[in-house]
Amino acid sequence: MRWGMAIELKRCVGCYECVLACKAEHFLPPEIFWNRVLIGESGKYPNVTKLIYNVRCNQCDDPACVKVCPTGATQQREDGIVWVDEDKCVGCRYCMVACPYQARQMYEDGNAQYFPGQELTEHEKIGKELYPHKPGVVTKCVFCKERIDAGLEAGLTPGVDREATPACVISCPTKAIHFGDLDEPNSDINRVIKEKHGHPFHPEFDTKPSIYYID
Template identity: 45%
Template structure:
């Protein structure tokens, strides 16, 4: 069974935010809405200071709290692990937003454009259906599905791979089938130590953070 997952190699990410820009371009999200964000974290005190760049967004959980709480069934999980939102069902109650431990959900009440009035590309891609409802990272599900239909392999063929992964200049983001022993994601996880965010909550995120090579 396919289980799409993403891996962020924290050793590689340089915090350039190219993935954020690529996501915004690919998904036409309004200003302030970043389905893929990169946090710039600092730890410790001088002279023992560490810095990490941490890509975050929807973790496409195995047991998504956002789905359980949704009163409309707008949030669903596909058999391949991708968590989706049906914009036509969503009432914009934002219950999913407070249920998500990863702050991955956005609700934009009115149309926003980068320069006030929409520029040509914004006008063309604006979608009223996404106003006043919950939105979030989709793992670029349309690209994944369309790519599979063409016989392409998500995570390998760019046309079938999420935009953030394609754009990553440090190869820090990887997308693939977690359950396929031949996939890039499976190999990365097998060869390295990794963790998932807030794992103690039992949500089973489909987003892994690699932090070191495998022990021994």
């Protein structure tokens, strides 16, 4: 089993819903983004193309971050998900330097809040209890592993059942993001990748990303 994503770039409208869903799901502090939408332009007038790329940790099958981590804080599960054990991270930032996709961030200011000088919002208060992030450690997208694990335990199928699927995937209003098992030949994600010629970003980095993009 190896979880992966396929993102249809032409379907993405750049609404940032996936970014907000990710922030809400994981109670991410200000300035921490596990999921980003990059919007730009390419070409010269009148042949200009708008580019919208939804990027996050590529959950590489051969991740550079796992190899360089000196403490074993960055780990890879059997299903391919790469995650950081906050209690083991020393904050050396080697993984941040080694990630060719620049998908990792250091959560530095544990006191940062969305409305400085005011009381914490209810969401922030709940987040500090339900999903406490420890400052001084590296943080990144974990493919909503908690949702996947709970879903599998309940007999659900990630990528098919909403409750077992990452927040960014189910929140996308245009269904631009597909999720599923890359090791399952008949899965929907493999069909989409095959039929629509999905490709990872920068395969030359040789980390075997689990996220495919469809132009």
